[in-house]
Amino acid sequence: MSAGLDKGAGANAAGTGTGSGSGCVDPILSTVGISMVFGGLVALNSVDLSIERGSITALIGPNGSGKTTFFNCVTGIYKPTRGEVILYPALDLPSKSLKGLPADVITHEGLARTFQNIRLFNNLTVLENVLIGRHTRMRAGLWGALTRNRKTRAEEAAAIERSYGLLVTYGLDAMANELAKNLPYGAQRRLEIVRALATEPKVLLLDEPAAGLNIAETAALRDLISDIRENEKVSILLIEHDMNLVMKVSKKIYVFDYGRLIAQGPPDEIQKDPKVIKAYLGED
Amino acid sequence: MTHKITASHIGRVIWSEFKPALLASFWICLLAFPIMTLSINPTNQSFKFSLDRMPYLALGTFVLSILWRFFLKRRAFIGITKAVHQSEGLPEDLRKGPKPSWLTVVKASRYRRQGIYVLLAIMAILPFISSPYTVNVMVTALIYVTLGLGLNVVVGVSGLLNLGYIAFYAIGAYTYGLLNHYFGLSFWVCLPLGGLTATLMGLLLGFPVIRLSGDYLAIVTLSFGEITRLVLNNLTVTRGPRGISYIQPAGFFGIDLNGAPKEFLVNYLRVDPAMDINKIFTYFIILCLVIVTIIFVFRLENSRLGRAWLAMREDEVACQAMGINRTRAKLTAFALGSTWAGLAGVVFASQITFINPASFSFLGSILVLSIVVLGGMGSIPGVILGAIVLSALPEQLRFFSQYRMLLFGALMVLMMVFRPGGLIQSTREVYIHKTNGNGKGDGNGTARLEALTGAPKPEATGERP
Amino acid sequence: MTYFLDLFLSGLTRGSIYALIALGYTMVYGIIALINFAHGEIYMIGAFTALLASMVLGSLGLTGWGLLLSVAVIAAIYSGMYGWTVERIAYRPLRGASRLAPLISAIGMSFFLQNYVQLAQTSNFVLFPDLVPQMPFLKPISAYLNRTQVIILLFTSVSMVGLTLFIKFTKIGMAMRAVAQDMTMARLSGVNIDRVISVTFIIGSVLAALGGVLIGCSMRQIYFYMGFLAGMKAFTAAVLGGIGSIPGAVIGALILGFAESFAAGYISSSYRDVVAFIILIIILIFRPEGIMGQAQTQKV
Structure with a gap:
């Protein structure tokens, strides 16, 4: 885990050395010229983006600049009009194209996401929500469910244990048997992240996790994101408007405007970039 | 400054409540005026005017309107308090666990297992001490329990509205009817065949339409139900509206149950001599089917597959993001639900030994849907209660039976x-955490969890108002 | 050739009546995305009210055009009232409930109204009087087109034009279009959503009632179950044309009318209803957005 991180850090140094381009030496996920057109509207225009293994990368940009569309294209909810999405599962494994695969297969391959407007399974308990996250890592089918044989029982017990473990680690175990809809807002955000973690992702995509949270909750979220990066073998891609949060946690930031990438780089560079300032504050 | 409550205050409060009710009552009477007062005589095309029904209607709607307004207000109030709780964080009473309802008490009872055994024993003895009519009613009720549980998998658990469910029941019944009529195949051969045929038809229909949104799926299934009925009505091989008669009841190793076994039962167990022992046998078959169904549905609900269905019901996009293959989940739910309808259909054909398309109208689909809705979508005990209330009660109450369709509609x-x-609203499984003796309860591998069906938990309503 | 023409004209009139009902479905769906299962029942109630009104007014001595028009107006008013009430009772309390709830409520309402009419009236077919007066000027074409068909085509076209103008040019029509586009935004812009929905139900019900009167005149008999099948077919027509689209509903209804008429004429009349249902399933499989509809992208 930490070895991976170190390698990532080194790669990043090399990456910044080469300057522009989507370049990082050890990416886990990259997109090449990804575009999405709705009717006549170009929502994404040829986006090249790379996420470094083990890092936290952020996407920022004004509303409607294509960030969520990018998420939807990568996670298979939309089929991108053009371009490639490539996953590099591990250094010694061959890369895989994710383009055009259905959402559930992409999750199985190791991408998990949360949603801008929380999408929990409201009438199920917190534990069940996380158990559903385990779906893609379990095998039992109809036969196993009906006969409830030894193998199925063992798998079920392991899944429950693991899900409960996640709840304990991220502080939701007290509410394990509550219905998701009865949780306070902040806990719902947290549960959605834990549920995504239960799928054992290689890349975790968070769509505005701080939206609607107050200052204290946002601080807790920042800790949560750092914890996740330390505990799990996961790279994080984050869409966020809360600049304070973005600047603190992310290693690299990509800036979207009108469906294009207008800037990329580490937080301190992005903060000074005139193009970014113009996109946010408008022409002057 | 003090407020004196005077008669005029009370009067005003009462008036503010009664005025809308009076208006509503007046409005409904106005609406019902032509249809309720003028009645057509279809034979000689004359009509009769009578105000007889109007006072009852006026009074009835007035009372109903007061109740309606009261319950709507109550619903809104509960909604507001809940929203307040949520914005303030998790309410204390929720953390402590809610007041258990009678159902959770039953579920949590130490005597639950014994209770089930007693119930089973009663169910086993019942046919021997009751009249042939009662046995028939019970068989019908149990068939509806099976149908309700099967549809519950589709509608309640998976959230797919199937309005043509009765078609699969018809397919099961006709599978047995036709194979028995033309080839003399026995019940026991046809039971799996009927289930299988219904499953295949479910897959056949499901495969192309399953990606449709919920509303369209409802319409397509409704159409499918109607097509099935119309086709059965028009084909020569199914003998059209005349249907198939003289279908054999289920056999028992080729023994004539109304021969020696009946003599034994009548002489030694004082069974009603008018009893058709085949009916008792059918009763036990359907009872076994119901028990197996309950076990299977319960296991499914708490399995990987069942959770995928629940996830699909709750949120189709999020369920895919969790790695669930939505098409496959929908198809299995749809086809599996059809299987039970098929099995129930075979039993039905063997029970009444005569089937025709009229037994499988849209009304049947509505009846089964009402069972699921009334009992509680996704709740096994609820569906059982619903089936008994909606199928057995109307048989007993003549008054009820005339108005039963009207009441079904209003009820829904x-x-x-x-x-x-x-x-009986569905409750979710509760897991109680038990930490091991070695004191490392950090949840990573050392924690042991035990599923406890019985522990009281918040009433898990579909939509808590 | 005359056989073909016969079938064509009967398809046209059949399709026109489907169109009147289909408009109600498509308007309601366009605005609150609900399949109003009770809509067929409103049409049936329209027909029954028309029959009762014609009997009472007929016994009072009214005849000819006056009778037809007053019967149509009474049926329209009553159905409008029913439509409004159904929405208030069965759908309005369910705004914001889960997707399945209003659908089940709608089925319940449909069932209730059906059985209400059956219990209050009769479960038999009842004859419907011939309300359409003689029109001597139709003599030359009467071999092809009878007076009832003329009236149906006339009524339908006038209603379509009226509806189109209403939606295009009145304030409430504009509000309806706004709500159909984006309910939240319309509310924020000060549109009274509840009122718009009520008006939509009333208009749909009025059109359905006209359909009920016309079908009575044309088939000369009505019964309590007529709304179910007609409702199903009108819904098919609405989906065929692209649900939510008003011209789509009309085109879909006409196509369905022709398909049924020709299927009955050239295949077998007992399979006429099957044809409608099969068309529905085929469209939903291959082009669920219908002829005039637009494919929608899911918003996440």
């Missing part, structure tokens, strides 16, 4: 408005 609306979770 009222249930949706006031208690969308049904009579």
Whole structure:
């Protein structure tokens, strides 16, 4: 885990050395010229983006600049009009194209996401929500469910244990048997992240996790994101408007405007970039 | 400054409540005026005017309107308090666990297992001490329990509205009817065949339409139900509207149950001499089917597959993001639900030995849907209660039977408005955490969890108003 | 050739009546995305009210055009009232409930109204009087087109034009279009959503009632179950044309009318209803957005 991180850090140094381009030496996920057109509207225009293994990368940009569309294209909810999405599962494994695969297969391959407007399974308990996250890592089918044989029982017990473990680690175990809809807002955000973690992702995509949270909750979220990066073998891609949060946690930031990438780089560079300032504050 | 409550205050409060009710009552009477007062005589095309029904209607709607307004207000109030709780964080009473309802008490009872055994024993003895009529009613009720549980998998658990469910029941019944009529195949051969045929038809219909949104799926299934009925009505091989008669009842190793076994039962167990022992046998078959169904549905609900269905019901996009293959989940739910209808259909054909398309109209689909909705979508005990209430009660109450369709309709609306979770709302499984003796309860591998069906938990309503 | 023409004209009139009902479905769906299962029942109630009104007014001595028009107006008013009430009772309390709830409530309402009419009236077919007066000027074409068909085509076209103008040019029509586009935004812009929905139900019900009167005149008999099948077919027509689209509903209804008429004429009349249902399933499989509809992208 930490070895991976170190390698990532080194790669990043090399990456910044080469300057522009989507370049990082050890990416886990990259997109090449990804575009999405709705009717006549170009929502994404040829986006090249790379996420470094083990890092936290952020996407920022004004509303409607294509960030969520990018998420939807990568996670298979939309089929991108053009371009490639490539996953590099591990250094010694061959890369895989994710383009055009259905959402559930992409999750199985190791991408998990949360949603801008929380999408929990409201009438199920917190534990069940996380158990559903385990779906893609379990095998039992109809036969196993009906006969409830030894193998199925063992798998079920392991899944429950693991899900409960996640709840304990991220502080939701007290509410394990509550219905998701009865949780306070902040806990719902947290549960959605834990549920995504239960799928054992290689890349975790968070769509505005701080939206609607107050200052204290946002601080807790920042800790949560750092914890996740330390505990799990996961790279994080984050869409966020809360600049304070973005600047603190992310290693690299990509800036979207009108469906294009207008800037990329580490937080301190992005903060000074005139193009970014113009996109946010408008022409002057 | 003090407020004196005077008669005029009270009067005003009462008036503010009664005025809308009076208006509503007046409005409904106005609406019903032509249809309720003028009645057509279809034979000689004359009409009769009578105001007889109007006072009852006026009074009835007035009372109903007061109740309606009261319950709507109550619903809104509960909604507001809940929203307040949520914005303030998790309410204390929720953390402590809620007041258990009678159902959770039953579930949590130490005597639950014994209770089930007693119930089974009663169910086993019942046919020997009751009249042939009662046995028939019980068989019908149990068939509806099976149908309700099967549809519950589709509608309640998976959230797919199937309005043509009765078609699969018809397919099961006709599978047995036709194979028995033309080839003399026995019940026991046809039972799996009927289930299988229904499953295949479910897959055949499901495969192309399953990606449609919920509303369209409802319409397609409705159409499929109607097509099935119309086709059965028009084909020569199914003998059209005349249907198939003289279908054999289920056999028992080729023994004539109305021969020696009946003599024994009548002489030694004082069974009603008018009893058809085949009916008792059918009763036990359907009882076994119901028990197996309950076990299977319960296991499914708490399995990987069942959770995928629940996830699909709750949120189609999020369920895919969790790695669930939505098409496959929908198809299995749809086809599996059809299987039970097929099995129930075979039993039905063997019970009444005569089937025709009229037994499988849209009304049947509505009846089964009402069972699920009334009992509680997704709740096994709820569906059982619903089936008994809606199929056995009308048989007993003549008054009820005339108005039963009217009441079904009203019931569905009222249930949706006031208690969308049904009579017995579905509860989710509760897991109690038990930490091991070695004191490392950090949850990473050392924690042991035990599923406890019985522990009281918040009433998990479909939509808590 | 005359056989073909016969079938064509009967398809046209059949399709026109489907169109009147289909408009109600498509308007309601366009605005609150609900399949109003009770809509067929409103049409049936329209027909029954028309029959009762014609009997009472007929016994009072009214005849000819006056009778037809007053019967149509009474049926329209009553159905409008029913439509409004149904929405208030069965759908309005369910705004914001789960997707399945209003659908089940709608089925319940449909069932309730059906059985209400059956219990209050009769479960038999009842004859419907011939309300359409003689029109001597139709003599030359009467071999092809009878007076009832003329009236149906006339009524339908006038209603379509009226509806189109209403939606295009009145304030409430504009509000309806706004709500159909984006309910939240319309509310924020000060549109009274509840009122718009009520008006939509009333208009749909009025059109359905006209359909009920016309079908009575044309088939000369009505019964309590007529709304179910007609409702199903009108819904098919609405989906065929692209649900939510008003011209789509009309085109879909006409196509369905022709398909049924020709299927009955050239295949077998007992399979006429099957044809409608099969068309529905085929469209939903291959082009669920219908002829005039637009494919929608899911918003996440």
